[in-house]
Amino acid sequence: MNHKFEEGPEYPKFMDNNDELGHFRHRFYLKKGTIYLCGNSLGLCSKDAEESVLKALEHWKNEGVKIWNCEDSKFYLYSNILAKLMAPLINADPDEVAVTGSTTSNIHQAISTFYKPNNIRYKILVDNINFPTDRYAVDSQVRLKGYEPKDAVKEVKSYDGRFLIEDDIIQAMTEDVALVLLPTVLYRSAQLLDMERISKAAKERGIIIGWDLCHAIGAVEIDLKAIDVDFAIWCTYKYLNGGPGSTAGMYINRKHFKKLPGLTGWYGNKKETQFLLRQEFDHQQDASGWQIGSPSILSMATLEGALKIYNEAGIKNIRKKSLHITRYMMYLIEKLGSYGFVIGNSKDDVKRGGHVCAEHDEAYRISLALKFRGVVPDFREPNVIRFTPIALYTSYEDVYNLVNILLDIVKTQSYKEFSGKRALVV
Template structure:
């Protein structure tokens, strides 16, 4: 951990806010005065620019009707590619290697159906046992579609402690039976960052293709996909990138794979100039655009236009630096205020190994989250006993972090959580 100078007083928080070079971006977002929102790693808040770009898309529909596909300030027909170009710097890619399309799981089905080509002994997919369930479901489905038993052909690397996955264990599992590796960039519970560069190098030494689910990292940490040689990646845009609920996802395909025919082809897989020829033989795009499937969901893409403007201005390096300081400050306060209250810190202490959220474990986690909400703090519960707290670099303040920890300590001292059932809601 970097040697920040923190103290437990509110004056420290105020001083940190006064020195914050990103503080002005807070005014870009819709923030409730009586609420401290610490769930941006599940759904980011609405920015005024994202709202405006959505309204602009509605105006374009109103003004142009069908001609909105090719006319107006942001013609719809080219928008997925244009936004991929704007997003490329966040992931260290060339513009043509990123496309805004689909959802995380649909995009994962696309890349696995494309890159999982079992031959000879190489018939298995390597994943991990701590991955988000949707990814596992998709890989199991793709194995069944190719006639393989997921119980035998989906290899899941075990965690040594239930929180983290060791890169050494992943590498040890790279046998000559593995055809494809799909891993999270950041573990959704513990926030552990996997060493994508090292894992990619090792996979390629074993002649294995490798890709990452980056839902919990894009917009929070810098990526260097081209430099690392990553084969593919998928991610959502509604968490750190604040594109709104159900916002359209994105994917990356390294240019060396542009020759591959998409495993799940559709109309928007077409080369743009051939798409309206209506031929029954696909001429795929010569970019990541080939891995689109259907018509872009324009009203779910539109907020990303405004959001990416903010990211281009703020810069991912500055955002990462502030995020690291925010989470380090929160961990300092947790250690000072919550000692002896039954909490276990379940995320890495080292900044370079920690994503954008803090993960606390407690036997009463579900009811503690309910008590936090009753006190105006918006956390995120993850079964069976996890509390995720994500201070966002664009809109959370250090004073909010200080207040949130004070309120959590008060809840525990007064046992306020006992008035709630220790059971998650339908949506946790």
């Protein structure tokens, strides 16, 4: 793709007219007069997602408990059905994917399955700039095994609060480390770690490795077959547009299918014997065996429509546009450098996920001024505005207009009309 950007309004028009993914925009509910750049936090509702959730609702309305039997037990087997749609995004086999729980509960499930500390190997290796829920889960898992996090949780520290150095991570894989949990893309700086290199290093050292794909799935290409990780977990409400709190995902490498899940429940029982309701757990030996309780059908149904769009568009094409449009955005924001903006993510395509971080001393108040003007970004402490152009529904013209509004806000200092006091949800 051509990276010779131009500043004026003609360039975005030209790009939009030639955007192979442009037609997907009309399948999403975009509010008139709003530039939505927050799909890394909560993706937008599509007509497809709406249709699939309404269908599920109809089944419930018309059939009550028989919803579990309708369409060849589709909803009873919903995790498996959605796994088929989800697996191509990470190049996994469908039976290695479960659509279940939340990211955090899936971390608990995975760690309780794979963390088997002994006198020699008892530490979990993490980084100190990941989204904190991962850390909270890791800390409680080591406590459950009778350790103190200060002894059993080993931290790789970022040197600047933005980035991690892969060599530091690998060096920290000492022989006391039992398990590593890392984010593929860092939520603040959008740093994309080299999963293949890090996973290979863990494997060579006999360490179990799991990845948090929350900011990666649906944004970057991931090839779990080639990488051979032990487990992965992710949410579906960001780039996958599954809706607020939509059911999360989990990958279990098939070589672990015979392991007993750390947290067992009747939905992890073999399908053929689940309704015999025996007291002995009869493990379904594939990823769906890591489900715990009844699936949240309405929080999964949105995904059926949303994932269809992904499979039509293709993750390769999505990544290609995402890289190009984020480059264009950085190009325009850098022109505002004299107003105090610093790009806080890597400009290298190989090291960048799907969002752009504009750092500014007044980032919070600027983000409020943007919202007031119809732009929806988000803010992350202490000084980052995250802008996420989503390949499926953000236009080049949206990016062009955003930067003009941003320029006006900093030029006129209109952000000073807003309080710096943080809202409950920022």
